Amino acid sequence: MMNFDRIKEKLEILADAAKYDVSCSSSGGNRKNKGGLGNSHVSGICHSYTEDGRCISLLKILLTNHCIYDCAYCVSRKSNDIKRAAFTVDEVVDLTINFYRRNYIEGLFLSSGIFKDADFTMERLVRIAKKLRQEHNFHGYIHLKTIPGTSDELMKEAGLYADRLSINLEIPTESGLKLLAPEKSHEQMTKPMTFIKNELVLYKEEKKIFRKVPKFAPAGQSTQMIVGATDETDLKIIKVADHFYQNYNMKRVYYSGYVPMIEDSRLPSVFSQVPMQRENRLYQADWLMRFYGFDANEILDQKNPFLDLEVDPKLAWALRNREKFPVNINTAPKEMLLRIPGVGVTSVLKILQARKFQKLNLGHLKKMGVATNRAKYFIEFESENIFNRLIDEQNFRQIVLNGMKSKWQNPFSEQLSLF
Known part of the structure; x- marks a missing residue:
């Protein structure tokens, strides 16, 4: 029997903790409904408004905000004195199905702090997606955030049940990451990105030969960078993004302005909020690289390392x-x-x-x-x-x-x- 008051409390805590991850807009998925629940093919899934004014929503939560890491920029870091909570696998599955039946959502965006280790956490995320697909015949959109250091076997299984996989690069440069999250490295993040890229290529090749091939992350992979927590220029940020588009078959790179939360000598002052306009300009520059044929070095250069906030x-x-x-x-x-x-x-x-x-x-x-x-x-x-x-x-x-x-x-x- 579900304790609704406790579930509601967990939902408030873990939905609030998930709001800092912006990488769950349009899905690009094409998973069709053949008799089950949901359909990510009909209208696409996003957490914003479509051109015709419809609001398409995801249940966007963390599995837990407990975490073994102490990243300075993260609200869920180990040393932060906040209220902690964790869902069970069945609780997330039940919430997703019940919210979908009430027409609150059309899909699930699931991330997590890291319990114990990477595989221990990722195994639970995969189990949730698997239960939704196999036991509840759920065909709605599922986006799983993968955990740095996860084994290839779990990554492979995750891609069979999720529409999109993503892993956050977090800080644009290795030096910036070492300053704010010394327990992490970009190598931990790029290894699963490489695995996903190779699996996507393999799927396309097998699809040419065999009529029925199990889909692997049909909406591709994405990543996110925090802007303003360290002193990287906009030129550096868009060159990093361009590198991932060119070398990792990335579907989207997202940019999240750092939200100051605590005083820390390694971080900007709590009074120095990253301008929303800077975030907006980075997305516009990203669009120019992906659809307008611009090179990162054309958009900015050493003489102009920051985007003009006055004009696009x-x-x-x-x-x-x-x-x-x-x-x-x-x-x-x-x-x-x-x-x-x-x-x-x-x-x-x-x-x-x-x-x-x-x-x-x-x-x-x-x-x-x-x-x-x-x-x-x-x-x-x-x-x-x-x-x-x-x-x-x-x-x-x-x-x-x-x-x-x-x-x-x-x-x-x-x-x-x-x-």
């Missing part, structure tokens, strides 16, 4: 590289269209298709979804755009920022107003 990274790049503009929207290649501020991937595809049949103007671009309040300063439709060649860089930046705040107006009138 693509606009910042364009302002630094004015010699590449204006771009003729009717003749420029796809690679250059993608670099115009305010022009997204979908809009570029529309431009490439539409310009086969007619010469495009600003009105056409607006109908295609282009943010013309930004793009208008970097494009041309005739052979020359005098506006971009007459004003100096400092004034140009301010005109662009002012134009983004107001409705479109003739850029020549803005130029004349300078004199």
